[in-house]
Amino acid sequence: MAAMRFRSNKPRMVDETVDGETLIIDMVSGSYFSCVGASAAAWIALSHGATAAETARLLSSTYRIATSEAERDVEQFVATLLGDEVLVVLEEGDPTNGGPPALDTPGHEYQPLRLERYTDLADLILLDPVHDVSVAGWPSRHE
Amino acid sequence: MTPVLVSVIVPVLNGARFLGECLGSLIAQDHPALDIVVVDAGSTDGSAQLAEGFSGVRVLRRANEGLSASRNAGLGAAAGPLIGFCDSDDVWKPDKARRQVEYLEAHPDVGVVLCRQDTMFEPGAAWPDWLRPDQVRGDLDGVSPTSGLFRRAVFDRLGGFRGMDQLGTEFDLELLIRARAAGLPIALLEDALCVRRIHGDNLTSRSEPFLAPMFKVVRDHLRSRT
Numbered sequence: 392m393a394a395m396r397f398r399s400n401k402p403r404m405v406d407e408t409v410d411g412e413t414l415i416i417d418m419v420s421g422s423y424f425s426c427v428g429a430s431a432a433a434w435i436a437l438s439h440g441a442t443a444a445e446t447a448r449l450l451s452s453t454y455r456i457a458t459s460e461a462e463r464d465v466e467q468f469v470a471t472l473l474g475d476e477v478l479v480v481l482e483e484g485d486p487t488n489g490g491p492p493a494l495d496t497p498g499h500e501y502q503p504l505r506l507e508r509y510t511d512l513a514d515l516i517l518l519d520p521v522h523d524v525s526v527a528g529w530p531s532r533h534e
Numbered sequence: 535m536t537p538v539l540v541s542v543i544v545p546v547l548n549g550a551r552f553l554g555e556c557l558g559s560l561i562a563q564d565h566p567a568l569d570i571v572v573v574d575a576g577s578t579d580g581s582a583q584l585a586e587g588f589s590g591v592r593v594l595r596r597a598n599e600g601l602s603a604s605r606n607a608g609l610g611a612a613a614g615p616l617i618g619f620c621d622s623d624d625v626w627k628p629d630k631a632r633r634q635v636e637y638l639e640a641h642p643d644v645g646v647v648l649c650r651q652d653t654m655f656e657p658g659a660a661w662p663d664w665l666r667p668d669q670v671r672g673d674l675d676g677v678s679p680t681s682g683l684f685r686r687a688v689f690d691r692l693g694g695f696r697g698m699d700q701l702g703t704e705f706d707l708e709l710l711i712r713a714r715a716a717g718l719p720i721a722l723l724e725d726a727l728c729v730r731r732i733h734g735d736n737l738t739s740r741s742e743p744f745l746a747p748m749f750k751v752v753r754d755h756l757r758s759r760t
Binding site: 405 | 678
């Protein structure tokens, strides 16, 4: 697994990171996932094509933890992400996200990597949202 | 027994093209007590005048402050203890109100009952790129949050719809999430009781560029849990 590269399972999964918290929404099951701090940083790196080893080194240098600890955590984290189909292995020819952006870890101490999964809104997230809402009129033409 | 009054709020802005069919479907409901409130947000295509030509339809005229605000204005004017919404380009099947009323009367703990919808293509309408099969059932029809028949008590407790400036078209979802968080049960009738019209002009929020409001709604909910 150490040499594998990964990507977010788009378009099934959509994600957004704000203030060190990543929210991932599964548009097929309606589940959503949250990870914060180092977990969000690891997600960003992995979903942008970093290997587990690269991600572990990144965490180790950013949070000043032992590389062995980071490697162990990342390996488990990747297994969780793959198990929930949030992350998929990057195949040759797959579009990439262009490499991981710079890590932003505002005020977070290192915590073991963790992905929280929620299903309480699944039926609502899967509702059909079509509306006609532009300021020009309802219905209105999609510009 | 006196039938319960159902208020139906129809927000419209320059929607005259389909409004007549929409209102006709509401007037044709087989539930005998309907209070139809059209909220016109300054249409310039004669929508308000068209609505005023329908007997039994009340028309509120106001400035355009967005769809959420129009719906909230309709809520303020609604007379019924049960309240539904119909977009001005959609139609209700004749038994929608009755079936949802029957459900709410049989399930006094439920705050809102949704239903499935059929999808109707206008002649010549192109297949929109956002239109996908329902994630759960595999067909095109799905469940619209707009399909809900709500108890007024839901709005008394939660307030109305929040603004579109931050929530985009996800203000329906946001209201339902608040209802769930408040412990108000949400039910679903599996029958398609309303019809959404695909006319090539619809907007949807779930395509990639429009996802930000959905993230906000879910993130706010997540933070409210902790």
